[in-house]
Amino acid sequence: MAFVRVKKISGSExxxxxxxxxxxxxxxxxxxxYLGKVHKPEKVKSESLANFLGITxxxxxxxxxxxxxxxxxxxKLEMRNHxxxxxxxxxxxxxxxxxxxxxxxxxxxxxxxxxxxxxxxNLLEYKPEQDYSGxxxxxLITAAGIVPEQDVFVELYGKFRAKHEAAAARKFExxx
Numbered sequence: 249m250a251f252v253r254v255k256k257i258s259g260s261e262x263x264x265x266x267x268x269x270x271x272x273x274x275x276x277x278x279x280x281x282y283l284g285k286v287h288k289p290e291k292v293k294s295e296s297l298a299n300f301l302g303i304t305x306x307x308x309x310x311x312x313x314x315x316x317x318x319x320x321x322x323x324k325l326e327m328r329n330h331x332x333x334x335x336x337x338x339x340x341x342x343x344x345x346x347x348x349x350x351x352x353x354x355x356x357x358x359x360x361x362x363x364x365x366x367x368x369x370n371l372l373e374y375k376p377e378q379d380y381s382g383x384x385x386x387x388l389i390t391a392a393g394i395v396p397e398q399d400v401f402v403e404l405y406g407k408f409r410a411k412h413e414a415a416a417a418r419k420f421e422x423x424x
């Protein structure tokens with residue numbers, strides 16, 4: 249399991265991806281990748297997803313759109329709630345990167361999580377068939393610094409759960 253570690257060097261904070269490995273003498277940690285300089289914007293407002301998108305039925309929006317679209321909406325909402333300007337930082341959903349305007353990789357520390365290329369990639373490559381309880385989905389969302397409203401998360405998980413149960417029913421369906 250990998251996690252993000254922040255180190256302070258010469259007064260600035262930098263994030264690294266750290267992987268655990270277990271030996272006979274206990275756990276060892278190894279830096280696997282440099283993620284970028286950490287930027288910590290302050291939260292200035294707390295707008296809901298429905299207000300942000302200008303819709304009234306958020307459940308219908310979640311059921312009608314794919315996960316990547318919903319995740320992108322949630323990330324854009326958090327960026328707006330933290331007053332992150334798109335001129336300064338860019339979240340690219342095509343190549344799954346979070347960069348500064350000068351092209352360098354960065355990490356945006358929001359809501360006790362880190363939005364960076366690594367967490368964005370993990371979130372958008374989520375496979376619901378490997379997550380029976382929804383714990384992985386919750387972990388990926390919070391690791392990326394996204395705090396969805398409770399009803400949004402329940403709808404999102406319910407969407408994946410219904411697909412998972414339908415696939416399981418087809419798999420075990422047989423005739424005598």
